[in-house]
Amino acid sequence: MPLYEFSCGSCRKKFTVLCSINDRDNPQQCPNCSAISSQRLVSRVKMVRSEEQIMESLADPSALSGLDENDPRTFATWAKKMAREMGENMDEEIESMAQEEFSGGDQADGAPGPSLPVDDDQ
Known part of the structure; x- marks a missing residue:
């Protein structure tokens, strides 16, 4: 069914x-x-996969291509994808952590983090 x-x-x-x-x-x-x-509702087709199949796809090295661990935005995008693969919706939590990292929230060395890009057209 x-x-x-x-x-x-x-x-x-x-x-x-x-x-x-x-x-x-x-x-x-x-x-x-x-x-x-x-x-x-008309929704997207979803494939039911076993936990083993999910873990195999997460362990695939190609899933890490293009990931810049120093860029909070690309890391947040990757983390959201991984959370969805595991059946979790953690978008708000991940966005919050990325925003904190982007604003230099918990810098271990005390150095200020990168500032958020500003859109001057607003």
Whole structure:
């Protein structure tokens, strides 16, 4: 049976349901608010992979190509991708850490970090 993504009409949360093809167009019960006013969403195809397959893809050296460990932005992009591969959504936490690093937050040597680029067009 495939996984389908739904949006709750009451609380607006997205949720995923494992259901038969025959039931995919029927409203499903929201696990957040228990309402049955959901609508099926058109979502991207997801492959279900084993933990071993995920770890193999993360260990692939080509995944590190183009990664500049001294640039917080490229490191944050890489960290977000790795978190998503592991099934975690840590975008806000990673952005916060990258912003802190970019602003020189916890410099061990006391030297100021690089400053954020400024867009003068604003």
